[in-house]
Amino acid sequence: MQFCLCHGGLVFFMTPELFLQYLFAGVTYGLIYAIVAIGFNIIYNTTGIINFAQGEFVMLGGMTAISLHHYLPLPLAIAAAVAITMVIGALIEMVFIRWLHNPSILRMIIITIGLSILIREGALHIWGEGVRALPYFNGNEITSIVVLGVGVSPQVFWVLGVCGLMVAALYLFFKFVPLGLVMRACAANRVAATLCGVSTKNMVTFSFVLSAGIGAMAGCVVSPITYSQYDGGTNLAIKGFTVAILGGLGNSMAAVAAGLLLGIIEAFSISVVPLAFQDAIAIGILLIILFIRPHGLFGNRSAAMLKEF
């Protein structure tokens, strides 16, 4: 049996094995994009800021874990790397963001882009240009689990599992944990939250900590597959931003769907266009969305006004 993919007028025949391979690759990358997009959303919802240094959190998580793994067992190295990245997230907010009074959007964009350059340069000094990777959590690069007739690396399941768990945990956190409730209140109406006695500044710091944490965790699980490098965050930030916009800025559950969509489109595009064009696809989608549906694929205009995680 053959699958027929109609694409740009071309007809491709694909074996089911190949189809599944592409699908798994697409879902893996898609979930990472979704996590980066959720990181964008968490900070955007509590502050209205797009934190362009979001991709750097992913890079920092991976790189720090790789360095720590020389001294610590893998789970500990990852836990410590996530914790360190969270502290860095908190410091960034406290040093660069907290003291600003009603900063303009342009100023915030410049500050966060500046921060991402700063972190990247710092990473270049610490780790150099080399490409590194965490070891596979189970087995090695040739270990595979057979699913529906195709071999899939166990690391793919680690990515699926960890990212899936993070999304579920975040959902429960915002729905049922008092702190999550308070963060949603800040997102919905900052003045009203202040009038309830909430320190909105602390909630902003916490949103940076949370974003840094999930970004770093994603950076660790994906490192064996995609490798880590000092400038790996830039690409992820672009993809994550595309996904955040695609899903409707601020809407994290839609970001998961949008992330999967972009990941799968990218994966299948390899069979149609040369690999070098893969990144252009995200940029192309971003531009099209910004032109025709700036409120996102899943949002509507009025819902876009209401910030919700």
Added chain:
Amino acid sequence: MLRIRNLEVGYGKLKVLKRISLHVAPGEIITIIGANGAGKTTLLHTIAGLLRASGGEVVLRDQNLREYPARKIVGLGVSLVPEGRQVFATMTVMENLQMGAYLPMRRDKNRVREQLAWIIELFPVLHERAGQLAGTLSGGEQQMLAMGRALMAQPALIMMDEPSTGLAPLIVKNIFKVIVKMREAGNTVLLVEQNAKAALHIADRGYVMETGHILAQGAAADLLANQDVQRAYLGRDVDAQT
């Protein structure tokens, strides 16, 4: 309970409140009436700590409120029901009420539960709509929710900024009844209204504000009988109601 002396507040160079003085005694309903742009909201925001005064005193019992940020002033027992309701639109009615209890929740959970029961008694509709998103409530229900949320903080002084704006007369009546019940339960109320007649009918005393000054003050009954006040603020109400 609350004493304001020579309060001066502005936005940048624009002076909005010009040496305002007023006081509120425990258990009173005080109303501040005045036209749009008089500075009523500015005054409430300054008391609540959302705005910084440039001069004068705001003293609650013996505490100088000017030294505290907004989030601390709630804890001192002053809650604001802001103009335009400002409910958490993307959260449910119950979650909104929970947010109101953000500070007291840390002190005494049982007391919060009692308070919630009382608020639901005041506004049974909030119980019926507990799981509904606040943004989908009608204007009147949102106003009740905003009042309920403020009451959840267990305030000694509750300030309300134009609660009747945009609501049907029957609902306004209902809300004013609840304000009277709140006072009976021991709350002190500072009520800002453009609906001067209704406000003066339930208030003990009133202040008339115009372009940042207190123009007149006195017992609510006296203000209702005052010719100038009638012409400027009550005539319009009579016109509007016929």
